[in-house]
Amino acid sequence: ANNDDATIDVDVDVDVDDAHCSRSRANFDKVRTYFQRVQEEIYEEDDSPRALEKLGIETVEGQKARLVSPTTLSFEKASSTTTTTVEAKEGILLCTGAKPNRPTSTSAALPGLSDIDYLTYEEIWTRDFEGDGSLPHHWTVVGGGPIGCELAQALSRLGASVTIITGSSGRLLPNVDDEEVSELMKEVFEEDENITVVRGKLSKVEAALVKGEKTDGGTKPCGHVAYIKTTDSGELVPVEGDAMLLSIGRKPNTSGLGLETLGIDIDSRTGGIAVDNTLKTSVDGIYAAGDCTGDKQFTHYAGYQGAVAARNILLPFTDPGTLGNDLPATTFTSPEVATIGYSESAANKEFGEGAVAVSKLRLDQVDRAVCDDATKGVIKVIYSTKGKKKILGATIMAPVAGELISEISVAMNAGMGFPSLAKAVHPYPSYAFALQAMAAEIYYEDIGKFRWIYNILKRLGL
Numbered sequence: 500a501n502n503d504d505a506t507i508d509v510d511v512d513v514d515v516d517d518a519h520c521s522r523s524r525a526n527f528d529k530v531r532t533y534f535q536r537v538q539e540e541i542y543e544e545d546d547s548p549r550a551l552e553k554l555g556i557e558t559v560e561g562q563k564a565r566l567v568s569p570t571t572l573s574f575e576k577a578s579s580t581t582t583t584t585v586e587a588k589e590g591i592l593l594c595t596g597a598k599p600n601r602p603t604s605t606s607a608a609l610p611g612l613s614d615i616d617y618l619t620y621e622e623i624w625t626r627d628f629e630g631d632g633s634l635p636h637h638w639t640v641v642g643g644g645p646i647g648c649e650l651a652q653a654l655s656r657l658g659a660s661v662t663i664i665t666g667s668s669g670r671l672l673p674n675v676d677d678e679e680v681s682e683l684m685k686e687v688f689e690e691d692e693n694i695t696v697v698r699g700k701l702s703k704v705e706a707a708l709v710k711g712e713k714t715d716g717g718t719k720p721c722g723h724v725a726y727i728k729t730t731d732s733g734e735l736v737p738v739e740g741d742a743m744l745l746s747i748g749r750k751p752n753t754s755g756l757g758l759e760t761l762g763i764d765i766d767s768r769t770g771g772i773a774v775d776n777t778l779k780t781s782v783d784g785i786y787a788a789g790d791c792t793g794d795k796q797f798t799h800y801a802g803y804q805g806a807v808a809a810r811n812i813l814l815p816f817t818d819p820g821t822l823g824n825d826l827p828a829t830t831f832t833s834p835e836v837a838t839i840g841y842s843e844s845a846a847n848k849e850f851g852e853g854a855v856a857v858s859k860l861r862l863d864q865v866d867r868a869v870c871d872d873a874t875k876g877v878i879k880v881i882y883s884t885k886g887k888k889k890i891l892g893a894t895i896m897a898p899v900a901g902e903l904i905s906e907i908s909v910a911m912n913a914g915m916g917f918p919s920l921a922k923a924v925h926p927y928p929s930y931a932f933a934l935q936a937m938a939a940e941i942y943y944e945d946i947g948k949f950r951w952i953y954n955i956l957k958r959l960g961l
Contacts, residue, residue, distance in 0.1 A: 524658030528632035566757040590812035595752040597790035611704035616719040617743040635741035642746035645830040662695040669730030676842035699729040769793025778808040778820035829901035837904035840892025887916030918942035
């Protein structure tokens with residue numbers, strides 16, 4: 500491929516000596532370089548000190564930040580051990596994010612896990628595998644949530660042989676309250692992506708050297724045998740791998756900030772900084788936003804909360820900074836999986852089955868998906884059966900699910916009834932045209948119910 504802005508020029512290594520793997524593998528050095536270049540471009544444009552300075556924001560690089568008082572913060576400047584103190588005139592906003600959950604550092608440690616050099620999403624794009632640019636053959640991905648699924652598919656498409664362990668739920672994407680979507684994703688992984696899906700939970704790990712692996716200088720091996728307690732039978736099933744990616748959730752960064760000194764409450768359920776609806780902590784003048792609160796952990800939500808918290812600190816009155824289930828979310832697998840609002844089961848439980856209806860369209864019924872040969876997926880829109888048929892939520896599995904869920908989000912925020920989407924003309928054959936077609940079916944169904952009234956009005960010349 501040409502090395503332009505849209506493609507990656509990578510070498511391909513075909514290994515036919517390995518009895519278990521004869522797939523082509525991309526040169527991971529070039530993939531990593533591309534990834535880091537794009538990441539740096541986005542950072543420089545949006546988040547760097549230079550970019551923030553243009554907005555009138557002064558940035559100071561430092562470490563070991565700690566709250567001294569409700570209005571005072573101390574930290575060490577970069578490349579210095581000298582402590583600097585700053586005074587906040589209006590307020591303090593904590594945006595310390597979250598980090599991967601590592602059970603080896605907690606009381607819930609998994610036997611043998613600390614004996615291997617496993618990776619998380621933080622290390623995978625910086626690791627120099629084997630020193631020659633190649634990617635390890637056999638990967639064990641522990642955790643079937645969004646990050647685990649996204650990276651499992653990425654590794655497979657780069658040529659690795661991947662086994663993904665679902666976790667205790669026994670299904671992929673347990674964050675999506677829709678078992679049909681989970682089963683469809685399992686089908687995609689197993690039939691289209693050459694990914695082995697094991698329903699179960701990691702029980703223990705044994706270190707095992709792989710061919711060519713060295714552990715000189717006290718380094719830990721990456722090779723392993725992972726024992727999985729299966730969901731169906733409870734038996735321990737061994738899974739061998741050359742590298743392990745651990746993706747079992749994230750935990751808020753709250754330690755070392757001096758929170759306990761000032762009496763700032765921690766949410767016992769999430770482990771994050773407790774905030775009210777305005778994002779204020781239990782101490783006046785100190786706010787928190789984003790992943791460090793333990794709320795839904797999405798970049799777009801963190802950005803939204805940061806803006807709302809800053810507004811509430813600096814301006815009169817307040818805006819709400821916490822959103823309920825009407826927050827759109829997308830897992831960027833292929834196809835993507837996106838959700839907003841109530842799922843079908845949650846809506847029935849909340850409002851009663853008679854008050855809720857579901858419009859469902861499989862992708863093999865969507866012309867654009869048929870043209871793209873991307874027919875494994877589904878679009879579900881949950882709506883009220885009362886009044887103007889308000890949209891209550893949606894679950895979408897499609898190549899552009901993240902774009903489609905954005906339209907649903909706008910419609911929900913505008914208070915539109917689902918049939919009203921039929922009046923907004925969508926281009927054909929776009930994926931979005933499916934939403935118009937689904938809404939039109941409900942729209943004309945309603946018209947049919949009142950046909951006798953329309954006939955009377957027509958005879959009256961109206």
